[in-house]
Amino acid sequence: MKFGDLELTIIRECEFKLDAGAMFGVVPKAMWSKSIEADSLNRIKLACNLLLIEGNNFKVLVETGMGNRWTGTQRDRYELKTLVDWNNILADLQLKHTDIDAVVISHLHFDHIGGAVSLINNELVPSFPKAKYFIQEKEWFDAHNANARAQASYRSDDFEPIKEAGLLELVNGECEIYPGIKLHLTGGHTRAHQVISFTSNNKTGIFLADIMPTCHHVNPAWVMGYDHFPLSSCDYKNEILNKAVTDDYLVVFDHEVNIPWGNIILDDKRRFAFKPLDMLSARPRMFK
Template sequence: MKLTPISAGHFHCDGGALFGAIPKVLWNKAYPCNNDNFTQLTLRCLLVELDERKILIEAGIGNHYPEKHLKNNGVTSVTALEKSLQEKGFLPEDITDVFFTHLHWDHCTGAVKNTGKKLELVFPNATLWSSKKQWEHAKISNPREKAAYHREVLDFMMDTGKLQLIDTEGEFAPGFEIRMFDGHTPGQMLPLLHTEKHSFVYTSDLITTAANVPQLWISAYDLDPVKVMEEKGRFLQEAAEKNYVLLFEHDYYTECATVQQTEKGVLLKEKLELAALI
């Protein structure tokens, strides 16, 4: 198994949204913001090469949104994903699978491009993967979360016949394990990747940044805060016991980290670069 980070650009969000009920005087020491209270985030996709398969985890934002929406969300590029792949020696046609942790706009809509006349798949040879629970939830959603789903893009992916739905946890591919978490949004799937040296967990929105590691430091975007804290608490205990390497999708400053058990619960142990671990 070979792991390669792929950039789909950057964006930002309000620091209060990123850390929920945690006071700014605390979170701003761990994760900086600008004068407008915006925290810089990134769209760190991950390419997993496994035998003949090239599995891209997440696909970023894409070119579906008006300029005002992109500006409000601090989106730096809508073409970064393909450029980053090419810089690493890959073409969109090389990708065999695109794995979505969930279907919020910043995680999946970059798998489709708008040509101005029609929608097209960015990765024409790839099977797209979502959890069944997340797909069903995205169709009904709720007023608070509805804006996070781009219905036209999601329906297009399904209509192509390329989108496949996963029912349960377990092995997705050799060494590629799926874990389900429902607190952020029902049916969020996290990849647990077992390499020869380490077990990596792509944390998606369960743990948005290294600063979000403490159990209570959760996002205001989480639909069920109590469930998130319960799920996160159990996961952090396992991560500390088994020395998992957390790989952050959205942390602008930190690619990876390990955690450890302390008197104050499971907390950050060491920040790491992926290149030094593989």
């Protein structure tokens, strides 16, 4: 999709399932089950949507998904279905792995950084060998100092090879990595979770990562049980949703299985609501 001078593509890397209780925190099942269906194990279907932002002289990939380094047992646990074959996807986009200049990772949980590293000839190497990998410095620290609750979501094999290859770019707080392409520290989901905004020709979009993973999380109070700092998530959501309405932001959801991008509007009761972009209702692997 053309967005000002930018070209945006969503790449659906995988689909998987997670416990609905963990996805909706303190929100009662009686409420969330009105809008989303859980399976017999109380799991809901999710996706990993990656965003490719192509500018005049840069190509930025936002997130890398779960990746391929999973055993059969682990795949069964999450009902993980990997959807991308990177060689095909990149060929379709007329790109090579070496064309990606920057990879932005919202935080180091395995469903965001898992695809950043590939096992090639028995060696763990960065999947995009010419890219700088942008990660908040505090997130890097926390991933290496996680306590018993936090450590279940971090796998060092997902990120150490990036540092070893000299591609790690640690940042602190807000920064502009290319003209109009900005990283913002949000906290909430993890202490140093970040999101990315992109502006071109007076249009702004934002990839909200795990601050607002699906269209069912548009209510500021519907915060995930996974969040380390749920009250911070609620505050940030309230702020960004108001901005999204006023400034007509394009919002992109990382884990939404249906159409993952659109706008935020106020409904007749002045509650935030999601208006998906008008496009094929089938679930294609790629949205352009």
